[in-house]
Amino acid sequence: AQSVTQLDSQVPVFEEAPVELRCNYSSSVSVYLFWYVQYPNQGLQLLLKYLSGSTLVKGINGFEAEFNKSQTSFHLRKPSVHISDTAEYFCAVSSYNQGGKLIFGQGTELSVKP
Amino acid sequence: NAGVMQNPRHLVRRRGQEARLRCSPMKGHSHVYWYRQLPEEGLKFMVYLQKENIIDESGMPKERFSAEFPKEGPSILRIQQVVRGDSAAYFCASSPTTRGDVNEAFFGQGTRLTVV
Numbered sequence: 001a002q003s004v005t006q007l008d009s010q011v012p013v014f015e016e017a018p019v020e021l022r023c024n025y026s027s028s029v030s031v032y033l034f035w036y037v038q039y040p041n042q043g044l045q046l047l048l049k050y051l052s053g054s055t056l057v058k059g060i061n062g063f064e065a066e067f068n069k070s071q072t073s074f075h076l077r078k079p080s081v082h083i084s085d086t087a088e089y090f091c092a093v094s095s096y097n098q099g100g101k102l103i104f105g106q107g108t109e110l111s112v113k114p
Numbered sequence: 115n116a117g118v119m120q121n122p123r124h125l126v127r128r129r130g131q132e133a134r135l136r137c138s139p140m141k142g143h144s145h146v147y148w149y150r151q152l153p154e155e156g157l158k159f160m161v162y163l164q165k166e167n168i169i170d171e172s173g174m175p176k177e178r179f180s181a182e183f184p185k186e187g188p189s190i191l192r193i194q195q196v197v198r199g200d201s202a203a204y205f206c207a208s209s210p211t212t213r214g215d216v217n218e219a220f221f222g223q224g225t226r227l228t229v230v
Contacts, residue, residue, distance in 0.1 A: 006156075036221075041223075041226075042223055042224075043118075043205060043221040043222050043223040043224055044157075044205065044207075044221040045221070046218050046219075049218065090156055090157065100145055100147060100162070100207075100209045100219050101147065101159055101162050101170060102147075102149075102157075102159065102207075102219065103159065104149075104156040104157040104158070104159075105156055106155060106156040107155075107156045
């Protein structure tokens with residue numbers, strides 16, 4: 001079975017400060033990892049994904065994430081956040097034998113303050 | 115190219131009524147997934163369907179819930195005899211294929227079901 005743990009339910013940060021949203025996963029097979037963003041009353045939008053290859057993945061809106069197999073982590077980072085980054089962020093895992101089924105973490109609410 | 119379309123966006127049902135949620139996948143996508151998001155929680159997988167087939171329904175409650183994806187028309191998530199605990203946002207996602215490949219799943223904007 002697979003699981004995802006997002007270690008922080010809420011992360012408040014000031015505008016232009018760096019941010020890291022933490023994600024750890026558990027799986028007995030090789031995984032694919034994703035970060036999605038959800039703005040209020042909206043669906044989910046893919047920020048970035050790790051399938052294979054380079055462990056540093058760059059996504060949209062200036063976000064990046066690093067896959068660390070030994071620590072089973074996939075933390076999301078941005079060097080300088082904007083007010084518009086205020087949203088809920090979800091880490092998700094899938095694997096080859098699961099089709100396109102995603103297992104999501106509980107979400108991290110990022111609140112960017114001026 | 116229209117995205118994943120879900121309707122209605124908001125649905126209010128009284129306890130005991132039936133709720134029908136519709137999802138039209140993106141053009142060319144033959145795989146549909148339903149997820150439920152309870153208040154203050156993440157998304158939980160419910161069911162994975164291809165045209166006329168249920169591939170994985172491991173996340174579906176054993177009673178009152180059913181899903182279909184017919185040859186023609188949208189995918190339908192049906193909840194019979196709704197209870198207050200069914201109040202949630204229901205999201206549909208679609209992808210083109212998963213034959214060993216992991217494709218990006220595109221999400222709709224969700225249907226917010228409120229049971230009164």
